[in-house]
Amino acid sequence: MFIESKFTVIVGAGPTGLTLARVLQRHGVPFRIVERDTKLFDGSRAKGLQPRTLEILDDLGLVDRFLATGGAYPELLVHLPGGGTMTRRMAEPQEPTAAVPYPNGLMQPQWRTSELLADGVPVELGAGVTGLSQDGERVHVTLDTGETITARYVVGADGGRSTVRKTLGVPFEGETFETEQMIIADVRVEGLDRGNWHVWPGEDGKSLRLGLCPLPGTDDFQLTASPSDKSLEELVEEVGLKLTYVGWRSLYRANMRMVSRYRAGNVFLAGDAAHVHSPAGGQGLNTGIQDAYNLGWKLALGTPALLESYESERLPVAAEVLGITTRLHRQATMRRDDPTLRQLTLNYRDSPLSRDHRPTPGRVQAGDRAPGPIFDLLRGPEFTLLAFAWSGDLPDGAHRVDDPEVLDIYDVHEPTLFLVRPDNYIGCVSHSPDDIRRYRSLLGV
Structure with missing residues (x-):
């Protein structure tokens, strides 16, 4: 066959x-x-996309659709057991940079x-x-x-x-921890502010009693709660709210x-x-x-x-x-x-595919994620050869990069070649085109 x-x-x-x-x-x-x-799966379950994932979606030509339909993580509004509230953030928002656009x-x-x-x-x-x-x-x-x-x-x-x-x-x-469980469901709640992720701690102030997170682009909240003999409607009513709809639901085990x-x-x-x-x-x-x-x-x-x-x-x-x-x-x-x-700092420096031939590698090395702002050059399924501060004739297929900001981001101070893999990790770095040719031959590409 x-x-x-x-x-x-x-x-x-x-x-x-x-x-x-x-x-x-x-x-x-x-x-x-x-x-x-x-x-296809119809629940909210895993609802967070990390910056490195957004870079992958950018390379695949999808990031604009995700940004248009998704949203930033809302501030937590913690409803304290003794009355009153406090606000918290899961992480402080950061401004985009040339190196990290997402x-x-x-x-x-x-x-x-x-x-x-x-x-x-x-x-x-x-x-x-x-x-x-x-x-x-x-x-x-x-x-x-x-x-x-x-x-x-x-x-x-x-x-x-x-x-x-x-x-x-x-x-x-x-391990699976059968005693560590959580109810997760997609619900709608009458009259609840969608500007915050609402959290009701347990009486100890640490455990989770109930959480209601607004899901962007929908009328739904993702409900999380400790397992209970009570119905979801009863759990929500206990905090003074009314549940009007329950969609996908699951019992999570650690x-x-x-x-x-x-x-x-x-x-x-x-x-x-x-x-x-x-x-x-x-x-x-x-x-x-x-x-x-x-x-x-x-x-x-x-x-x-x-x-x-x-x-x-x-x-x-x-x-x-x-x-x-x-x-x-x-x-x-x-x-x-x-x-x-x-997931921006995860690297493959120890991989057999990573070769850095410089006597003194800089901050950005073979095996690292290729930082911005050159994503437009990298987009697509091919290896990309970047010639930083290169003088004279370019090696075949290379892109000349002389922008001082990019040279600084890549920590390049002399003519250097970076061969970037199709997944936008750096495969080979050298001052010599011969090293790049040998690398390609080694991989059969």
């Missing part, structure tokens, strides 16, 4: 799978994306994130995976429709209960787990199928989108060195993020001002 050399099956049409589909689309790679449910998180209900990512993506709904096997370089995927698909690659982006992960026999290491490997043959894991986090810090969905953004161009180019680098780059990141979110969960804090949470 002839199989297109890069044909990929994506299992799961959440934000991770949809982001991967979009990356493959722009590389012209054939794929099918299948989803067990008969509709410095603040964006609130966007998960259903709309999926809806925007899915626009133009041919999702096959109502098609769940029941079996998976590998035969040399081919992967056979059996669907509950009775169809068997043969592909070169399969990516399991099918959530924390991933069928793909279970079929591979990859352990999901960590679950902190991740895999020890991201790949088995030609099958890869991404997003919640590879790691699940506490919602503290708003990292889970964002980390999944970054998984997909890292993997997509590597599947498109398909060289062994690139495919092998997916696990070595993304597994340490997921472990670090899981550690941060677990710590925040244990502290039961609403603050999210740790700079790491913006």
